[in-house]
């Protein structure tokens with residue numbers, strides 16, 4: 375079982391959606407025994423600045439820099455070059471920006487990492503946000519068809535553009551895995567243990583279900599960070615993941 379707990383730890387990403395480096399570092403120290411990767415999103419990055427990436431990495435964990443770049447190819451390439459220099463282990467763009475945009479980001483990241491002599495971070499594309507359901511997809515976004523078909527199309531586009539994987543709901547994991555193969559990274563937010571509330575997340579699964587579907591990584595934020603006892607919540611999730619590995 376200890377090996378399975380370790381394997382689950384490598385797959386658990388904690389979303390540090392907090393307003394300061396101090397809060398993020400307290401959570402990282404408390405939760406590092408249970409999670410191998412910590413996610414810096416827009417709230418933390420915009421409030422604490424780039425230095426927070428290095429501070430979190432000093433705790434001996436990996437960093438997923440979740441800034442979801444989405445702009446014209448030149449702008450994304452230049453921004454990705456800056457982000458690659460921060461030492462993050464995972465960086466992302468939006469698949470909706472298209473092939474040229476994704477390639478510009480991926481190429482800039484590889485070149486920058488090579489110039490610095492550091493390992494290139496995984497370059498990942500966000501497909502359809504997990505807060506989107508069929509109604510929002512059709513009526514508000516004006517998009518036709520089923521969400522899972524769009525996710526599959528964008529996952530294939532992402533792979534063909536040379537990126538390493540996608541962010542998607544755990545509900546689309548098996549369809550992506552079939553289309554893109556076992557080496558393709560599938561990062562799944564929208565994780566809700568049975569004992570937690572869904573909040574703004576729409577396309578959700580439990581940690582055990584997501585692992586059972588073949589997700590590479592599970593992103594969990596509020597069920598852990600919003601709990602009265604974050605280490606206990608993380609341990610419970612880790613145990614649930616390990617049981618199906």
Ligand SMILES: O=c1ccn([C@@H]2O[C@H](COP(=O)(O)O)[C@@H](O)[C@H]2O)c(=O)[nH]1
Nearest residue numbers: 389415502503504563564593594595596
């Ligand atoms: O489709 C997406 C893409 C990114 N996220 C991010 O994941 C975490 C989830 O946090 P919870 O508190 O567990 O809901 C959050 O940082 C999002 O920005 C996502 O949820 N869905």
